[in-house]
Amino acid sequence: AQTVTQSQPEMSVQExxxxxxxxxxxxxxxxxxxxxxxxxxxxQMILVIRQEAYKQQNATENRFSVNFQKAxxxxxxxxxxxxxxxxxxxxxxxxxxxxxxxxxKLVFGKGTKLTVNP
Amino acid sequence: xxGITQSPKYLFRKEGQNVTLSCEQNLNHDAMYWYRQDPGQxxxxxxxxxxxxxxxxxxxxxxxxxxxxxxESFPLTxxxxxxxxxxxYLCASTSYTGGxxxxxxxxxxxxxx
Numbered sequence: 001a002q003t004v005t006q007s008q009p010e011m012s013v014q015e016x017x018x019x020x021x022x023x024x025x026x027x028x029x030x031x032x033x034x035x036x037x038x039x040x041x042x043x044q045m046i047l048v049i050r051q052e053a054y055k056q057q058n059a060t061e062n063r064f065s066v067n068f069q070k071a072x073x074x075x076x077x078x079x080x081x082x083x084x085x086x087x088x089x090x091x092x093x094x095x096x097x098x099x100x101x102x103x104x105k106l107v108f109g110k111g112t113k114l115t116v117n118p
Numbered sequence: 119x120x121g122i123t124q125s126p127k128y129l130f131r132k133e134g135q136n137v138t139l140s141c142e143q144n145l146n147h148d149a150m151y152w153y154r155q156d157p158g159q160x161x162x163x164x165x166x167x168x169x170x171x172x173x174x175x176x177x178x179x180x181x182x183x184x185x186x187x188x189x190e191s192f193p194l195t196x197x198x199x200x201x202x203x204x205x206x207y208l209c210a211s212t213s214y215t216g217g218x219x220x221x222x223x224x225x226x227x228x229x230x231x
Contacts, residue, residue: 045222098214110160
Protein backbone atom coordinates (compact mmCIF):
# COMPACT_ATOMS: atom_id res chain seq x y z
CA ALA A 1 0.00 0.00 0.00
CA GLN A 2 1.13 3.49 -0.77
CA THR A 3 1.98 5.81 2.11
CA VAL A 4 2.74 9.52 2.24
CA THR A 5 4.79 11.10 5.02
CA GLN A 6 5.04 14.77 5.90
CA SER A 7 7.62 15.11 8.64
CA GLN A 8 6.99 18.77 9.52
CA PRO A 9 3.73 19.22 11.46
CA GLU A 10 4.20 22.99 11.65
CA MET A 11 6.39 25.60 9.98
CA SER A 12 6.58 29.36 9.92
CA VAL A 13 8.16 31.85 7.55
CA GLN A 14 8.46 35.61 7.29
CA GLU A 15 6.56 37.35 4.56
CA UNK A 16 8.56 37.58 1.29
CA UNK A 17 10.91 34.78 2.29
CA UNK A 18 11.15 31.27 0.85
CA UNK A 19 10.04 28.09 2.60
CA UNK A 20 10.25 24.41 1.67
CA UNK A 21 7.80 21.76 2.83
CA UNK A 22 8.90 18.13 2.78
CA UNK A 23 7.07 15.06 1.58
CA UNK A 24 8.21 11.49 1.10
CA UNK A 25 6.19 8.58 -0.19
CA UNK A 26 6.45 4.86 -0.53
CA UNK A 27 5.36 2.95 -3.61
CA UNK A 28 6.51 0.20 -5.92
CA UNK A 29 4.76 1.78 -8.89
CA UNK A 30 6.71 3.45 -11.68
CA UNK A 31 3.95 5.75 -12.91
CA UNK A 32 1.83 7.88 -10.61
CA UNK A 33 0.75 11.42 -9.78
CA UNK A 34 1.84 13.55 -6.86
CA UNK A 35 -0.05 16.59 -5.64
CA UNK A 36 0.22 19.40 -3.17
CA UNK A 37 -3.08 20.70 -1.84
CA UNK A 38 -3.64 23.82 0.25
CA UNK A 39 -6.34 24.08 2.90
CA UNK A 40 -6.77 27.65 4.19
CA UNK A 41 -8.85 28.47 7.28
CA UNK A 42 -11.99 28.25 5.15
CA UNK A 43 -11.18 24.50 4.88
CA GLN A 44 -11.71 24.46 1.13
CA MET A 45 -9.12 22.16 -0.46
CA ILE A 46 -7.27 23.83 -3.34
CA LEU A 47 -4.84 22.17 -5.74
CA VAL A 48 -1.48 23.94 -5.63
CA ILE A 49 0.63 21.86 -8.00
CA ARG A 50 0.71 18.47 -9.71
CA GLN A 51 3.62 16.29 -10.84
CA GLU A 52 3.51 13.28 -13.12
CA ALA A 53 6.13 10.72 -12.19
CA TYR A 54 7.23 9.98 -15.73
CA LYS A 55 8.07 13.65 -16.28
CA GLN A 56 11.57 14.47 -15.10
CA GLN A 57 11.03 18.21 -15.20
CA ASN A 58 9.90 19.69 -11.91
CA ALA A 59 6.48 21.32 -12.01
CA THR A 60 6.11 25.03 -11.31
CA GLU A 61 3.09 27.26 -10.77
CA ASN A 62 4.01 30.91 -10.29
CA ARG A 63 5.59 31.15 -6.81
CA PHE A 64 5.19 27.42 -6.17
CA SER A 65 7.63 24.80 -7.39
CA VAL A 66 8.50 21.25 -6.51
CA ASN A 67 11.70 19.28 -6.17
CA PHE A 68 10.76 15.81 -7.37
CA GLN A 69 13.37 13.15 -6.66
CA LYS A 70 11.89 9.91 -7.97
CA ALA A 71 14.67 7.60 -6.84
CA UNK A 72 14.57 9.04 -3.34
CA UNK A 73 10.74 9.12 -3.39
CA UNK A 74 10.77 12.72 -2.31
CA UNK A 75 8.43 15.51 -3.38
CA UNK A 76 9.09 18.83 -1.63
CA UNK A 77 7.19 22.07 -2.21
CA UNK A 78 9.00 25.40 -2.36
CA UNK A 79 7.05 28.60 -1.85
CA UNK A 80 8.90 31.71 -2.94
CA UNK A 81 8.09 35.27 -1.90
CA UNK A 82 5.71 34.01 0.79
CA UNK A 83 2.52 35.96 1.24
CA UNK A 84 0.13 36.22 4.18
CA UNK A 85 -2.48 34.41 2.08
CA UNK A 86 -0.23 31.37 1.92
CA UNK A 87 -1.04 30.66 5.57
CA UNK A 88 -2.76 27.26 5.44
CA UNK A 89 -2.46 23.52 5.92
CA UNK A 90 -0.57 21.91 3.08
CA UNK A 91 -1.15 18.30 2.16
CA UNK A 92 0.96 16.08 -0.04
CA UNK A 93 -0.97 13.39 -1.92
CA UNK A 94 -0.29 10.37 -4.10
CA UNK A 95 -2.38 8.58 -6.70
CA UNK A 96 -1.81 5.91 -9.29
CA UNK A 97 -3.25 6.90 -12.65
CA UNK A 98 -6.93 6.12 -12.98
CA UNK A 99 -7.85 4.17 -16.06
CA UNK A 100 -11.29 3.99 -17.56
CA UNK A 101 -13.24 1.54 -15.46
CA UNK A 102 -10.46 1.39 -12.87
CA UNK A 103 -10.41 2.63 -9.30
CA UNK A 104 -7.51 4.07 -7.37
CA LYS A 105 -7.07 5.58 -3.93
CA LEU A 106 -5.98 9.16 -3.44
CA VAL A 107 -3.67 8.96 -0.42
CA PHE A 108 -2.79 11.97 1.72
CA GLY A 109 -0.09 12.80 4.21
CA LYS A 110 -0.99 14.25 7.62
CA GLY A 111 -0.25 17.78 6.53
CA THR A 112 2.02 20.70 7.44
CA LYS A 113 0.57 23.81 9.03
CA LEU A 114 2.31 26.82 7.49
CA THR A 115 2.11 30.26 9.07
CA VAL A 116 3.37 33.31 7.19
CA ASN A 117 4.28 36.09 9.58
CA PRO A 118 4.17 39.79 8.65
CA UNK B 119 -20.47 26.49 -12.85
CA UNK B 120 -19.16 22.94 -12.46
CA GLY B 121 -18.20 21.71 -9.05
CA ILE B 122 -18.95 19.56 -6.03
CA THR B 123 -21.62 20.45 -3.53
CA GLN B 124 -21.73 19.04 -0.03
CA SER B 125 -24.66 19.60 2.26
CA PRO B 126 -25.29 20.54 4.92
CA LYS B 127 -22.30 22.59 6.01
CA TYR B 128 -22.99 21.87 9.68
CA LEU B 129 -24.82 18.84 11.04
CA PHE B 130 -25.72 17.81 14.55
CA ARG B 131 -26.59 14.26 15.48
CA LYS B 132 -27.84 12.69 18.63
CA GLU B 133 -26.08 9.60 19.84
CA GLY B 134 -27.59 6.44 18.41
CA GLN B 135 -28.93 8.09 15.27
CA ASN B 136 -27.91 7.56 11.68
CA VAL B 137 -27.24 10.63 9.57
CA THR B 138 -26.60 11.06 5.85
CA LEU B 139 -24.19 13.56 4.29
CA SER B 140 -24.87 14.63 0.73
CA CYS B 141 -22.30 14.96 -2.06
CA GLU B 142 -23.27 15.94 -5.61
CA GLN B 143 -20.99 16.75 -8.56
CA ASN B 144 -21.72 18.07 -12.05
CA LEU B 145 -18.19 17.60 -13.40
CA ASN B 146 -19.01 14.29 -15.09
CA HIS B 147 -16.29 12.68 -12.98
CA ASP B 148 -16.14 8.93 -12.65
CA ALA B 149 -14.44 8.55 -9.27
CA MET B 150 -15.77 9.93 -6.00
CA TYR B 151 -14.27 9.78 -2.51
CA TRP B 152 -15.20 10.41 1.10
CA TYR B 153 -12.58 11.53 3.61
CA ARG B 154 -12.65 12.19 7.30
CA GLN B 155 -10.43 14.93 8.72
CA ASP B 156 -9.43 15.10 12.38
CA PRO B 157 -6.79 17.40 13.88
CA GLY B 158 -3.31 15.95 13.36
CA GLN B 159 -4.65 13.01 11.32
CA UNK B 160 -4.73 14.44 7.85
CA UNK B 161 -7.35 13.10 5.47
CA UNK B 162 -8.33 9.49 6.00
CA UNK B 163 -10.20 7.63 3.27
CA UNK B 164 -13.59 6.21 4.21
CA UNK B 165 -15.03 4.92 0.90
CA UNK B 166 -14.45 5.45 -2.79
CA UNK B 167 -16.31 4.64 -5.97
CA UNK B 168 -15.35 4.51 -9.63
CA UNK B 169 -18.63 3.57 -11.25
CA UNK B 170 -22.32 3.47 -10.49
CA UNK B 171 -23.37 0.70 -8.12
CA UNK B 172 -19.79 -0.12 -7.18
CA UNK B 173 -17.66 1.16 -4.29
CA UNK B 174 -14.71 0.08 -2.18
CA UNK B 175 -13.84 0.44 1.48
CA UNK B 176 -11.10 2.82 2.39
CA UNK B 177 -8.95 2.76 5.49
CA UNK B 178 -11.63 3.62 8.06
CA UNK B 179 -14.92 2.27 6.65
CA UNK B 180 -16.27 0.79 9.88
CA UNK B 181 -19.44 2.54 10.98
CA UNK B 182 -20.04 4.16 7.60
CA UNK B 183 -22.02 3.20 4.51
CA UNK B 184 -22.34 4.66 1.01
CA UNK B 185 -24.32 4.26 -2.18
CA UNK B 186 -23.66 5.20 -5.79
CA UNK B 187 -26.98 4.99 -7.58
CA UNK B 188 -26.16 7.89 -9.90
CA UNK B 189 -22.84 9.04 -11.33
CA GLU B 190 -23.41 12.51 -9.89
CA SER B 191 -24.20 11.48 -6.33
CA PHE B 192 -22.27 9.69 -3.56
CA PRO B 193 -24.01 10.07 -0.18
CA LEU B 194 -22.34 8.96 3.03
CA THR B 195 -24.30 7.58 5.97
CA UNK B 196 -22.74 7.77 9.40
CA UNK B 197 -24.35 4.98 11.37
CA UNK B 198 -24.80 4.54 15.09
CA UNK B 199 -22.00 1.97 14.91
CA UNK B 200 -19.45 4.74 14.35
CA UNK B 201 -18.18 5.33 17.86
CA UNK B 202 -16.54 8.71 17.35
CA UNK B 203 -18.32 10.43 14.45
CA UNK B 204 -17.57 14.05 15.35
CA UNK B 205 -15.27 15.24 12.55
CA UNK B 206 -15.00 17.24 9.36
CA TYR B 207 -16.01 15.25 6.27
CA LEU B 208 -14.80 16.01 2.76
CA CYS B 209 -16.09 14.66 -0.53
CA ALA B 210 -13.93 14.67 -3.66
CA SER B 211 -14.17 13.60 -7.28
CA THR B 212 -11.76 13.00 -10.11
CA SER B 213 -11.60 11.49 -13.56
CA TYR B 214 -9.24 9.39 -15.63
CA THR B 215 -8.98 12.33 -17.98
CA GLY B 216 -7.44 15.66 -17.01
CA GLY B 217 -4.46 14.51 -14.98
CA UNK B 218 -6.41 12.91 -12.17
CA UNK B 219 -6.76 16.22 -10.32
CA UNK B 220 -9.24 15.86 -7.46
CA UNK B 221 -11.88 18.50 -6.82
CA UNK B 222 -13.31 18.89 -3.33
CA UNK B 223 -16.56 20.00 -1.82
CA UNK B 224 -16.61 22.59 0.94
CA UNK B 225 -17.03 19.95 3.64
CA UNK B 226 -19.54 19.04 6.34
CA UNK B 227 -18.82 19.47 10.01
CA UNK B 228 -20.62 16.73 11.95
CA UNK B 229 -21.06 17.06 15.69
CA UNK B 230 -22.60 14.48 17.99
CA UNK B 231 -24.64 16.06 20.77
